[in-house]
Amino acid sequence: MAKLLLGKDVAEALNARIASRAEALVKKGITPTLAIIRCGEDPSQLSYERGALKRAETTGVTVRTEVLPGETGKEELLAKIKELGTDPMVHGILLLRPLPSHLRPFEHEICNAVPPEKDVDCMTDLSNAGVYTGSPIGFPPCTPQAVMEFFDYYHIDLKGKDVVVIGRSLVVGRPVAMMAMARHATVTICHTRTADVPFHTRQADIIITSAGVLNSLTAGYVREGQIVIDVAINWDPAKKEGKGGIAGDAAFDEVAEKAEAVTPVPGGVGAVTTSVLMEHVVSAAERQNGELID
Amino acid sequence: MAKLLLGKDVAEALNARIASRAEALVKKGITPTLAIIRCGEDPSQLSYERGALKRAETTGVTVRTEVLPGETGKEELLAKIKELGTDPMVHGILLLRPLPSHLRPFEHEICNAVPPEKDVDCMTDLSNAGVYTGSPIGFPPCTPQAVMEFFDYYHIDLKGKDVVVIGRSLVVGRPVAMMAMARHATVTICHTRTADVPFHTRQADIIITSAGVLNSLTAGYVREGQIVIDVAINWDPAKKEGKGGIAGDAAFDEVAEKAEAVTPVPGGVGAVTTSVLMEHVVSAAERQNGELID
Numbered sequence: 001m002a003k004l005l006l007g008k009d010v011a012e013a014l015n016a017r018i019a020s021r022a023e024a025l026v027k028k029g030i031t032p033t034l035a036i037i038r039c040g041e042d043p044s045q046l047s048y049e050r051g052a053l054k055r056a057e058t059t060g061v062t063v064r065t066e067v068l069p070g071e072t073g074k075e076e077l078l079a080k081i082k083e084l085g086t087d088p089m090v091h092g093i094l095l096l097r098p099l100p101s102h103l104r105p106f107e108h109e110i111c112n113a114v115p116p117e118k119d120v121d122c123m124t125d126l127s128n129a130g131v132y133t134g135s136p137i138g139f140p141p142c143t144p145q146a147v148m149e150f151f152d153y154y155h156i157d158l159k160g161k162d163v164v165v166i167g168r169s170l171v172v173g174r175p176v177a178m179m180a181m182a183r184h185a186t187v188t189i190c191h192t193r194t195a196d197v198p199f200h201t202r203q204a205d206i207i208i209t210s211a212g213v214l215n216s217l218t219a220g221y222v223r224e225g226q227i228v229i230d231v232a233i234n235w236d237p238a239k240k241e242g243k244g245g246i247a248g249d250a251a252f253d254e255v256a257e258k259a260e261a262v263t264p265v266p267g268g269v270g271a272v273t274t275s276v277l278m279e280h281v282v283s284a285a286e287r288q289n290g291e292l293i294d
Numbered sequence: 295m296a297k298l299l300l301g302k303d304v305a306e307a308l309n310a311r312i313a314s315r316a317e318a319l320v321k322k323g324i325t326p327t328l329a330i331i332r333c334g335e336d337p338s339q340l341s342y343e344r345g346a347l348k349r350a351e352t353t354g355v356t357v358r359t360e361v362l363p364g365e366t367g368k369e370e371l372l373a374k375i376k377e378l379g380t381d382p383m384v385h386g387i388l389l390l391r392p393l394p395s396h397l398r399p400f401e402h403e404i405c406n407a408v409p410p411e412k413d414v415d416c417m418t419d420l421s422n423a424g425v426y427t428g429s430p431i432g433f434p435p436c437t438p439q440a441v442m443e444f445f446d447y448y449h450i451d452l453k454g455k456d457v458v459v460i461g462r463s464l465v466v467g468r469p470v471a472m473m474a475m476a477r478h479a480t481v482t483i484c485h486t487r488t489a490d491v492p493f494h495t496r497q498a499d500i501i502i503t504s505a506g507v508l509n510s511l512t513a514g515y516v517r518e519g520q521i522v523i524d525v526a527i528n529w530d531p532a533k534k535e536g537k538g539g540i541a542g543d544a545a546f547d548e549v550a551e552k553a554e555a556v557t558p559v560p561g562g563v564g565a566v567t568t569s570v571l572m573e574h575v576v577s578a579a580e581r582q583n584g585e586l587i588d
Contacts (some may be wrong), residue, residue: 125431129419132426132472133464137419160489168475170427178426181462184487186494193478195454200480 002228003261007271010146010153014275015059021282022060025289032285033062034092034120034277035084039077039103040070045096052094055274061281064090074106081113091288092120092281117288120280122175131175134182136287139280144176146272147208147229150263151183156206156227158183164200166190166217166249167210172231176208197221209249219254228255228262231269296522297555301565304440304447308569309353315576316354319583326579327356328386328414328571329378333371333397334364339390346388349568355575358384368400375407385579386414388571411582414574416469425469428476430581433574438470440566441502441523444557445477450500450521452477458494460484460511460543461504466525470502491515503543513548522549522556525563 022032036052038045049065056063066080084090093114099107116126116138127138139145151158163185167173177187185206190197198221201207209217210231222228230248239245248265256262263269316326330346332339343359350357360374378384387408393401410420410432421432433439445452457479461467471481479500484491492515495501503511504525516522524542533539542559550556557563 125420125423125427125429128427129423132468133419133422135419160487162489174426181483181485184485186482186484186488188480188482189475190480191475191478193454194480195456 002256002259004256005150005154005227005229005261005263005268007146007150007263007268010149011272011275013153014149014272014279015055018059018061018275018279018282021286022278025282025285026060028289030285030289031062031089032060032092032282033064033090034094034281035064035066035087035090036094036096037066037068037077037080037084038096039068039072039100042096042098048096052274052277055278059275059278059282061278070100072100072103074103074110077103077110078113081110085113085115085118088288091118091285092277093118094121094277095123118284120277120284122171128170131178134178139283140175140179141171142273142276142280143172143231143269144179145276145280146269147176147231148179148183149272149276150229150269154261158185158206161185161205162188162203163206163208164188164190164204165208165210166197166201167212167231169210172210176210176231180206180208211249213249214247215249215251217248217250217255219251219258222255222258224258224260226259228259229269230263230265233265233270296550296553298550299444299448299521299523299555299557299562301440301444301557301562304443305566305569307447308443308566308573309349312353312355312569312573312576315580316572319576319579320354322583324579324583325356325383326354326386326576327358327384328388328575329358329360329381329384330388330390331360331362331371331374331378332390333362333366333394336390336392342390346568346571349572353569353572353576355572364394366394366397368397368404371397371404372407375404379407379409379412382582385412385582386571386575387412388415389417412578414571414578416465422464425472428472433577434469434473435465436567436570436574437466437525437563438473439570439574440563441470441525442473442477443566443570444523444563448555452479452500455479455499456482456497457500457502458482458484458498459502459504460491460495461506461525463504466504470504470525474500474502505543507543508541509543509545511542511544511549513545513552516549516552518552518554520553522553523563524557524559527559527564 111123116124119127119138122141130137131140163180165177168191177189181187201221202223206227208229212232214234230250232249236247237244405417410418413421413432416435424431425434457474459471462485471483475481495515496517500521502523506526508528524544526543530541531538
């Protein structure tokens with residue numbers, strides 16, 4: 001039976017480090033501040049916001065919630081982003097998405113209005129360039145960074161390891177591949193057009209799955225000794241005595257029987273992402289006040 | 295014996311297509327124009343420039359050579375880039391590198407002064423973001439695009455193929471991996487920290503090597519039926535009866551004996567890169583004059 005890599009443990013250790021950095025900033029008169037922009041009252045965005053507020057409290061980050069009506073126009077939203085972008089008291093900006101449908105045609109322009117140094121969840125082209133080139137322009141998306149936090153917490157050195165990533169999205173697959181490669185892993189990216197995914201995954205030292213397909217990672221995909229990082233969040237109608245619940249890509253029981261270590265869903269990577277968001281806000285505050293805190 | 299994939303043939307077909315697009319632009323009063331900025335008289339830059347001028351002539355692209363003294367200051371160079379960046383008669387800007395040593399600490403800032411829509415050789419962060427996200431922001435580097443031209447010319451469909459890339463540089467390895475993945479290949483990126491490169495390459499359908507190490511790709515790295523794209527340009531002192539000459543990563547004779555197809559060096563990918571540069575200039579002119587040519 002695989003060792004469980006628990007998000008709770010990773011997040012606790014990370015939160016403590018963030019809190020101590022936030023405290024050091026506050027002592028110097030800098031209150032690390034995240035502005036969350038929400039257009040409308042989407043329930044899943046409200047739920048995400050509550051989670052972020054709670055995590056902010058634990059870590060000593062201040063959150064300013066900017067709620068705009070659901071019918072906000074493009075120019076109003078751009079003006080709000082510009083206001084927060086130039087406000088020296090705001091260090092990070094998070095725009096909750098999906099945007100209302102009338103704004104979606106302008107999503108690329110709207111996201112890129114965020115200054116990259118305040119782009120704490122990789123909404124801009126320049127943050128993506130930073131992930132790809134391995135430079136500190138902006139910040140990587142929170143989820144792949146959360147995966148790296150697991151590697152750090154559990155002392156999993158990627159150097160020379162074969163890492164197989166399932167999924168090539170810009171929020172998980174591609175950035176996690178780049179970040180694993182920056183740690184000197186040999187990375188293979190599998191996706192929907194890959195001819196034989198289990199052929200690749202069985203050879204891996206570490207599998208990072210973000211397919212978003214319930215029970216897609218079965219026993220046939222894994223071998224003994226592997227580490228499986230399950231990044232997906234799927235709805236499993238069969239869970240909790242048929243009432244349904246969230247689950248990852250892994251057919252958990254059969255994968256956990258073979259693998260050496262595995263992240264559960266829930267309780268795995270997803271439990272760390274808002275901590276990473278707060279870490280980015282604190283990093284942003286540190287970078288933006290470099291001369292004050294050096 | 296492997297089929298030779300010849301850069302000359304790829305370039306000829308590409309040149310003809312570019313020339314016809316350039317001609318169509320000229321008929322509409324738009325002269326596709328590349329500005330080459332050179333600081334000083336570095337012999338290898340002069341040689342590259344001569345090659346570009348020759349290729350420009352074949353394809354109907356106009357080149358404006360801007361030669362600045364080797365001791366040019368940062369502000370002067372930035373002013374020149376700004377001048378060309380805002381000049382509607384200039385569609386592409388190529389800054390020859392390496393820059394003189396006193397400018398190298400500012401290289402990132404200088405390169406990023408080029409507007410991405412005129413960045414025909416991927417010097418800017420935004421062009422890199424375009425390569426990574428698969429969006430037409432700026433242009434990819436010429437060498438990996440030249441590799442794609444081989445796939446097009448020889449009708450090599452990457453969908454579902456296993457492609458192994460050796461090298462993770464921003465000029466070849468990383469972009470060629472992203473571009474192959476955009477064509478739905480399953481890509482593995484090997485590099486200096488990869489534990490067992492031949493293990494990976496022997497499994498590939500297509501090997502793209504950019505290690506930059508003479509004779510590093512030996513018979514043990516390949517198997518029958520593979521396509522080998524050799525992107526490296528190394529100096530081989532043993533070539534041409536000991537007088538020396540350029541060579542790729544592949545120990546050519548032994549690889550060509552096994553592989554199904556291989557690009558020679560010289561005469562392979564390198565013979566196509568300046569054509570790609572001209573294609574980018576013509577594309578840039580088309581994009582910048584979209585309303586005029588639609």
